Amino acid sequence: MTKVADMQFGLGLRHQHYQEIADQPGQVDWFEALSENYMVAGGRPLVWLDRIRRDYPMVLHGVSLSIGASDPLDLDYLAQLKALAARVEPRVVSDHLCFTGHAGINLHDLLPLPYTEEALAHVATRVARVQDFLGRRILLENVSSYVRYAESQLSEWEFLAALSERADCDILLDVNNIYVSAFNHEFDPRAYIAAIPPARVKQIHLAGHSHMGTHIIDTHDHPVIDDVWTLYAEALRRFGPVPTMIERDDDIPPYADLVAELERARRIAAATLMTPEKAA
Numbered sequence: 001m002t003k004v005a006d007m008q009f010g011l012g013l014r015h016q017h018y019q020e021i022a023d024q025p026g027q028v029d030w031f032e033a034l035s036e037n038y039m040v041a042g043g044r045p046l047v048w049l050d051r052i053r054r055d056y057p058m059v060l061h062g063v064s065l066s067i068g069a070s071d072p073l074d075l076d077y078l079a080q081l082k083a084l085a086a087r088v089e090p091r092v093v094s095d096h097l098c099f100t101g102h103a104g105i106n107l108h109d110l111l112p113l114p115y116t117e118e119a120l121a122h123v124a125t126r127v128a129r130v131q132d133f134l135g136r137r138i139l140l141e142n143v144s145s146y147v148r149y150a151e152s153q154l155s156e157w158e159f160l161a162a163l164s165e166r167a168d169c170d171i172l173l174d175v176n177n178i179y180v181s182a183f184n185h186e187f188d189p190r191a192y193i194a195a196i197p198p199a200r201v202k203q204i205h206l207a208g209h210s211h212m213g214t215h216i217i218d219t220h221d222h223p224v225i226d227d228v229w230t231l232y233a234e235a236l237r238r239f240g241p242v243p244t245m246i247e248r249d250d251d252i253p254p255y256a257d258l259v260a261e262l263e264r265a266r267r268i269a270a271a272t273l274m275t276p277e278k279a280a
Contacts, residue, residue: 007241009035043185065095094139114149141172144218174205221250
């Protein structure tokens with residue numbers, strides 16, 4: 001079985017916890033900073049970012065790349081992102097496999113793509129341009145979805161797997177998003193996990209959601225549910241000891257609560273990926 005000793009666990013960096021993070025080092029292995037929150041000329045967010053970065057490794061995670069859009073790539077945005085990456089020196093830079101607007105209008109949502117060969121070629125070209133501009137490989141995250149396109153020719157997991165190979169990019173696998181979309185569209189989440197190439201998965205997200213009865217909304221305002229923890233263990237069995245983090249974007253709990261929830265991820269990973277020596 002896979003050795004888990006070097007696996008690392010992180011949290012999203014949220015302003016509500018800046019002081020506790022600084023005062024209580026060592027409880028978390030790394031933090032994920034939302035890129036757009038720090039793409040500014042100055043101010044307190046950057047002061048805190050620099051302070052926490054001295055003590056912790058970081059990754060950058062964006063919501064505005066709009067890699068699937070038909071609009072031209074926003075070169076000003078990419079220049080700001082590249083400058084922030086030079087400042088933070090993140091382990092990885094990621095965003096979402098989606099589009100966020102059209103014709104210059106930002107809809108402030110992560111909208112799914114039609115999974116067609118035409119869209120695949122379009123996005124692969126854009127990913128290559130972004131990676132050339134940034135001078136690094138990026139990670140793309142699967143999004144939660146609530147609608148499907150009649151013209152889709154591929155499943156979401158087939159599209160994501162093909163894109164990672166064609167564009168030579170990596171994957172941020174959001175296990176909660178798989179669960180949400182699987183419920184909404186009635187597919188087997190295990191089939192999704194089984195189709196993703198393990199070598200491409202470099203980070204895992206876990207989060208909570210809101211179950212509305214007939215559908216699930218990816219709200220990031222609740223703890224991770226038991227079914228998602230079970231799916232997380234399934235993902236670990238396929239992908240091995242991938243760095244894992246918990247996202248919480250609304251109804252932010254005390255820092256200690258998130259640290260405790262992250263400990264559950266550690267326990268599940270240890271139990272799932274235990275070496276034969278430890279199992280004995």
